Amino acid sequence: MEKIRVRFAPSPTGELHIGGARTALFNWLFARHNGGKMILRIDDTDRQRSSQEYLFSIIESMKWLGLNWDEGPEIGGDYGPYIQSEYLHKYKELAEQLVRDGKAYYCFCTAEQLTAEKERQRREGQPPRYSGCCRALSAEERERRKLNESYVIRFIAPREGETVVEDIIRGRVTFENKIFDDFIIIKSDGVPTYNFASVIDDHNMAITHVVRAEEHLSNTPRQIIIAYVLGYQVPLYAHVPMILAPDHSKLSKRHGATSVQEYRDMGILPEALVNYLALLGWSPGGDKEIMDINEIADLFSLERVSKNPAIYDLKKLIWLNGHYLRTLELNKIVERALPFMKRELNICAETGTEKYQEIEKIIGLVRDRVKTLKEIADASGYFFEDDFQYDEKGVKKHFRKEGVGKVLSEVSRALQKVEPFEAEKIRDELHDLGQKLDVSLSRINLPTRLALTGRTMGPELFDIISLLGKDRVINRLKKAKELFELN
Numbered sequence: 001m002e003k004i005r006v007r008f009a010p011s012p013t014g015e016l017h018i019g020g021a022r023t024a025l026f027n028w029l030f031a032r033h034n035g036g037k038m039i040l041r042i043d044d045t046d047r048q049r050s051s052q053e054y055l056f057s058i059i060e061s062m063k064w065l066g067l068n069w070d071e072g073p074e075i076g077g078d079y080g081p082y083i084q085s086e087y088l089h090k091y092k093e094l095a096e097q098l099v100r101d102g103k104a105y106y107c108f109c110t111a112e113q114l115t116a117e118k119e120r121q122r123r124e125g126q127p128p129r130y131s132g133c134c135r136a137l138s139a140e141e142r143e144r145r146k147l148n149e150s151y152v153i154r155f156i157a158p159r160e161g162e163t164v165v166e167d168i169i170r171g172r173v174t175f176e177n178k179i180f181d182d183f184i185i186i187k188s189d190g191v192p193t194y195n196f197a198s199v200i201d202d203h204n205m206a207i208t209h210v211v212r213a214e215e216h217l218s219n220t221p222r223q224i225i226i227a228y229v230l231g232y233q234v235p236l237y238a239h240v241p242m243i244l245a246p247d248h249s250k251l252s253k254r255h256g257a258t259s260v261q262e263y264r265d266m267g268i269l270p271e272a273l274v275n276y277l278a279l280l281g282w283s284p285g286g287d288k289e290i291m292d293i294n295e296i297a298d299l300f301s302l303e304r305v306s307k308n309p310a311i312y313d314l315k316k317l318i319w320l321n322g323h324y325l326r327t328l329e330l331n332k333i334v335e336r337a338l339p340f341m342k343r344e345l346n347i348c349a350e351t352g353t354e355k356y357q358e359i360e361k362i363i364g365l366v367r368d369r370v371k372t373l374k375e376i377a378d379a380s381g382y383f384f385e386d387d388f389q390y391d392e393k394g395v396k397k398h399f400r401k402e403g404v405g406k407v408l409s410e411v412s413r414a415l416q417k418v419e420p421f422e423a424e425k426i427r428d429e430l431h432d433l434g435q436k437l438d439v440s441l442s443r444i445n446l447p448t449r450l451a452l453t454g455r456t457m458g459p460e461l462f463d464i465i466s467l468l469g470k471d472r473v474i475n476r477l478k479k480a481k482e483l484f485e486l487n
Contacts, residue, residue, distance in 0.1 A: 004036030012055035015259040022277045029300040040072030042083045061260035079205040091192035106151045107134040129181035153186035163221035168238040175221040203232040244309045256314040267373030272321040280310035322371035344377035365459045382453045394456040398447045405486030412477045423462040451480035
């Protein structure tokens with residue numbers, strides 16, 4: 001059996017979009033499931049919009065997601081180059097050979113001429129397409145005009161018959177050849193078009209399966225036609241469904257983050273994003289939803305990818321992220337949360353230090369109540385900063401009751417004598433205080449929590465008190481009493 005080889009070929013004209021990330025993931029899963037190879041190829045033929053910055057961002061996003069490649073930039077391979085701009089002369093040579101073989105020709109039509117032609121076709125109720133006027137030029141005239149005029153190279157498309165795409169996901173898709181005009185394969189700047197370069201690269205890299213977005217389905221018959229003329233073996237195709245917004249419109253920034261980098265910045269874990277992306281259009285069967293990347297690879301098949309559009313659901317992603325925050329090893333969560341702690345709270349710590357151990361305890365305390373890494377930083381602020389804001393509704397509800405000041409004073413006195421200052425002993429002491437004052441534990445805990453954190457909700461109060469330490473707790477209780485004039 002031929003060894004499966006797939007490729008992901010992003011253009012470095014922007015950051016890695018969620019749709020591109022899913023395509024990369026499906027290629028990776030398919031390769032790993034079948035013991036094949038994943039190739040990363042960079043389509044940078046759009047010279048004006050391509051940049052090294054975006055190339056670096058795409059590569060970093062792939063690494064962050066855990067989508068390693070077997071051949072491509074940074075690691076090389078036997079089928080390079082893996083960046084299209086390094087192969088421009090070869091595309092041109094092949095196109096020139098097609099011209100000599102009578103399979104392509106030079107076209108000298110200007111943009112103005114093409115626009116006028118399309119406008120005329122529209123007026124006459126004809127589909128706008130290139131008429132093929134330069135196809136009839138003699139070889140002598142073409143060579144003469146090449147000396148002084150700008151030109152492109154057009155592929156001679158068949159006029160009759162049909163081209164069939166046997167798609168693994170969509171089944172048999174038939175295109176009538178009469179819909180194709182003589183399409184451009186080399187632009188006036190000598191750079192190949194997407195369809196031409198992709199066919200050549202897929203052949204040179206021995207690609208067996210092309211797994212890509214549904215939007216490329218219309219390109220596929222042209223690529224098949226080119227492959228036939230060049231004498232190449234046509235790979236198998238699989239076009240994955242679109243990702244739509246919840247209202248079934250085109251996904252855009254207004255529906256939430258759209259690039260991998262944005263998800264990373266908002267505190268989404270790569271494990272959660274991979275899990276979520278896998279479920280966008282693919283189902284493992286049954287009700288199972290929580291899976292790591294290797295488990296997904298074991299179950300993955302293109303036959304279980306849906307033909308129907310996948311619906312983007314940010315709430316589902318955040319729910320998944322919350323699950324991973326609660327279940328992953330604490331040290332992994334701490335490692336990933338630290339950059340957010342630094343950004344949001346200016347808190348830094350080296351592994352193994354006392355500060356690191358403190359942060360680890362705090363994150364262990366709050367992570368069950370948050371859904372993103374950023375929320376971990378937000379939920380931890382009062383542990384590091386004494387000057388915090390008090391919840392306004394909480395102040396009205398808990399600080400305006402008669403006798404609150406006395407309660408806080410009694411809490412302070414009770415905590416003064418707790419040794420060691422541990423959660424269990426603190427719990428017992430405050431429970432006894434409630435009996436002594438003949439009030440419910442909530443009458444003690446609620447204003448105490450507000451005084452110590454500025455918040456009405458959060459982790460177990462006794463754990464908070466223990467982590468803050470006796471001196472800081474006493475000082476905060478005193479500050480709240482004075483600030484709000486509680487008595």
